[in-house]
Amino acid sequence: MEIFETQKWGQSLGAWGIGQIEGRQESLDLDFFPRHPQVLELEEKISHGFSRHRILFQALCHRSFVHELACPLPSNERLEFLGDSLLETLVTDELFRRYEDFEEGKLSKLRSALVSEVALVPVARFLGLENLVLLGKGEFYRKGDKSTSILADTFEALVAAVYLDSSLERCLQCIKKLLLQCDPHFFAKERLLGFDAKTRLQELCVEYYKSLPDYRCVEFKNGERVGFDVEVFIKGRSVARLQGPSKKKVQKELAERVLKDHAHALFPKAFEKEGGPHAS
Numbered sequence: 001m002e003i004f005e006t007q008k009w010g011q012s013l014g015a016w017g018i019g020q021i022e023g024r025q026e027s028l029d030l031d032f033f034p035r036h037p038q039v040l041e042l043e044e045k046i047s048h049g050f051s052r053h054r055i056l057f058q059a060l061c062h063r064s065f066v067h068e069l070a071c072p073l074p075s076n077e078r079l080e081f082l083g084d085s086l087l088e089t090l091v092t093d094e095l096f097r098r099y100e101d102f103e104e105g106k107l108s109k110l111r112s113a114l115v116s117e118v119a120l121v122p123v124a125r126f127l128g129l130e131n132l133v134l135l136g137k138g139e140f141y142r143k144g145d146k147s148t149s150i151l152a153d154t155f156e157a158l159v160a161a162v163y164l165d166s167s168l169e170r171c172l173q174c175i176k177k178l179l180l181q182c183d184p185h186f187f188a189k190e191r192l193l194g195f196d197a198k199t200r201l202q203e204l205c206v207e208y209y210k211s212l213p214d215y216r217c218v219e220f221k222n223g224e225r226v227g228f229d230v231e232v233f234i235k236g237r238s239v240a241r242l243q244g245p246s247k248k249k250v251q252k253e254l255a256e257r258v259l260k261d262h263a264h265a266l267f268p269k270a271f272e273k274e275g276g277p278h279a280s
Contacts (some may be wrong), residue, residue, distance in 0.1 A: 013038055015064055017134035024070045033057055038132055045127055045181075046158070047174045050165050059161035060129075062150060064136030076157035079164075083156030086163055087115045090172050094187050106192075113191045117152040124151035126182040129158070197255035204267045209235045213250050213258075230254060234266060 020028060033039060034053045043049045049071060050056045063075040091114045095107050102110070113119060124130070130146060133154045135176050139147075163171035179186045205213050214233040219226065220243075230250040231241040244250040258266070 007241050012131035013060065014131055014133055014135060014140065018137060018140050018228055019064070021068045021137055028071060029071070030054070030057060042127055042129075042132065046162060046178050048162050048166065048170070050161070052165050055164050056158075056159045058156065059157040060132050060134050060155070062135050062139060063135055064139040065134040068136040068138075076154065079157035079160040081160075083160035084115065085169075086171060087120075087156060087175070090175055091115055091187075093172075094176065098187060100190060102189075110189060110192045114187065117148050117253060119191065120152040120155050120184070121148045123179060123182045124155040127155070127158070127178075129154050144269060146256070197259055198252055201255040201258055204263075205234055208267055208269075211235060213255070215254070217247055217251075217266045232246065232258060236257075239266070 012125060030053070034050070039056070058074055059076050059079050061076050063077060066073050066075040088111065091111050095102070097112055099107065129151055133150060159171065159175055162174055201213055205211060216231045216233065218229045220229055227243055227245050228247040228250055229243050230239070230247060232254045234240050239262055240254050242250050242254050242257070244253070
């Protein structure tokens, strides 16, 4: 504790965790934890001051940290499971009240878009979880604190920690406020377009052409940079082409571009239906 304080809180909580692993600590003195500036800032952003900080600490413990630590400690995986369900409850209720004209299928798709890695990672970064998540040495030095899946999972665990430290009503109130503080348009129906673009393009291709869109990918290297050149073909004809560092991300962006720029020509009857090519 004294060593930590002499550093004037200069290191992140994640870096402190690596110190505990490398020092083979057989017990953890967490008296400093509630006073850590990053923890205080986190509590302010989520509008909840924890009375049981060990629950919050557990929410930040990735399984790799627990595995490499000498002392026994639960990881955040069970909290992640609970937090996912709590987020689904919050989002389901909000969407049901906001979009009275949406059918069940569309509500489900929008909920999936919101309770997803793509939607939750910006919230995790807004909270500074990349500096708070506790990782094992391997994950830490592989920049696991930048991993989108780890950040999203840690945020879900944090949601569960707020619930266990307070109540369901308090938790949902705090998290809803947080989501809207991070992005005032968090619950916007337009979220569905980017998330579901590949699925919607596939549905339209099957409906109109009885075939799937064909994504043709070529890996390239430019010095140390590795990327992918992806071209999408519909019914044997090239429709769009993009490059990027992630094949999955480029395919998603290609689907979005096709729906935005080429849907009228490719799927004209879709415009006769309410909602255009994005409707389902």
